[in-house]
Amino acid sequence: GENVEQHPSTLSVQEGDSAVIKCTYSDSASNYFPWYKQELGKRPQLIIDIRSNVGEKKDQRIAVTLNKTAKHFSLHITETQPEDSAVYFCAASYDSWGKLQFGAGTQVVVTP
Amino acid sequence: DTAVSQTPKYLVTQMGNDKSIKCEQNLGHDTMYWYKQDSKKFLKIMFSYNNKELIINETVPNRFSPKSPDKAHLNLHINSLELGDSAVYFCASSSLEGISYEQYFGPGTRLTVT
Numbered sequence: 001g002e003n004v005e006q007h008p009s010t011l012s013v014q015e016g017d018s019a020v021i022k023c024t025y026s027d028s029a030s031n032y033f034p035w036y037k038q039e040l041g042k043r044p045q046l047i048i049d050i051r052s053n054v055g056e057k058k059d060q061r062i063a064v065t066l067n068k069t070a071k072h073f074s075l076h077i078t079e080t081q082p083e084d085s086a087v088y089f090c091a092a093s094y095d096s097w098g099k100l101q102f103g104a105g106t107q108v109v110v111t112p
Numbered sequence: 113d114t115a116v117s118q119t120p121k122y123l124v125t126q127m128g129n130d131k132s133i134k135c136e137q138n139l140g141h142d143t144m145y146w147y148k149q150d151s152k153k154f155l156k157i158m159f160s161y162n163n164k165e166l167i168i169n170e171t172v173p174n175r176f177s178p179k180s181p182d183k184a185h186l187n188l189h190i191n192s193l194e195l196g197d198s199a200v201y202f203c204a205s206s207s208l209e210g211i212s213y214e215q216y217f218g219p220g221t222r223l224t225v226t
Contacts, residue, residue, distance in 0.1 A: 032213050043202060043217040044155065087153055097167045098143060098206050098213060102155040 002027040004092050006103025013080050013110055021106045023090035024072040030094040033066060033073045038105075039086045047088075048075070080110045115139050116218040118203050124224045125193060132189045133221045135203030143167075144186035145204040145215065146178060155202070161186055162208060190223075198225045 003026040013019045025033075034049035050057045050064045050073065057064050061080075066073040077084055087107050091100040116137045125131055137144060145168070146158040160168035161180040175191045186203060203218040 034214070038153075043219050045217070046214045049213065089155060093213065096208065097160060097162065098145075098208055098215065099157055099160065099168050100215065101157075105153045105155075 002030060002092055002094055002101040004090060004101050004103040006090050006106060008106060009104065010107045011109070013108070015080060015082060015110055015112050017080055019075075019077040019080055019084070019108055019110075021075045021088055021090065021108075022072060023074070023092075023103050024070075025092040025101075026071070027092070027094050028068075028071065030071075030092040032093040033064070034091050034093075034100070035062075035064060035075050036089045036091065036102075037086045038089065044089060077108075080108075082110050082112055084108060085110045116203060116205055116216050118201075118218040118221050120221060121219060122222050122224075124226065126226055127193055127195060129193050130189070130191045131193060131223070132187055133201055133203075133223075135186045135188075135218055137184055137203075137205040137216070137218075139205055139207075139216060141205040141207045141216075142183055143206050143208050144180065144183075145206075146186065146188050147202040147204060147217075149200045149202060149220070151199070159186075159188075193223075193225045195225050198223055 006023045031052040036044040037047045038044040063076045087105045090103040143162045145160045159178040164180045177189045180186045200220045204215040206215040
């Protein structure tokens with residue numbers, strides 16, 4: 001089955017700096033890669049996703065890149081703000097039933 | 113106008129008891145999921161139903177039994193609760209027929225087994 005590894009497990013950044021989270025996946029058949037943000041005590045919410053036929057996608061201050069050959073994808077957050085503090089999860093999906101394999105999560109702390 | 117709702121939000125019970133968690137979505141989605149999030153925040157899929165049919169059944173103890181009476185509802189019944197069942201359980205839904213693969217999560221049910 002699919003295995004997703006996520007690094008780092010914690011990330012502390014100064015407000016205004018950039019944050020990068022990296023994930024690798026094992027199954028080359030994976031074709032959908034979402035990123036979820038989970039604030040303390042809240043539900044995970046999708047912030048951006050990318051499909052295997054696209055190499056990069058951007059939405060305001062967040063962007064995701066995908067390298068299918070190396071089987072890794074990354075989340076980039078620019079101009080970080082305190083409200084970006086949360087746990088971020090990457091995930092990969094390879095089957096038509098929408099089964100997501102999540103990474104272990106990255107705790108991002110943005111300090112003013 | 114909550115998209116995915118779960119009840120109860122908190123559940124505290126003793127070992128050996130049986131409990132149920134209910135989930136409802138009003139998004140018109142055809143697929144619903146149960147996830148378990150442990151104390152280390154790891155999110156793991158447990159079950160999934162598509163149009164009331166079980167499509168994903170991960171390696172979960174058979175004390176856990178999901179049931180989908182219709183496309184908008186997915187319940188989780190847990191028998192003989194154990195300490196290790198303590199976790200936050202999230203319900204989610206998505207549409208496998210649409211363009212977006214996004215899964216919408218419910219608010220979670222925090223289960224504490226004492």
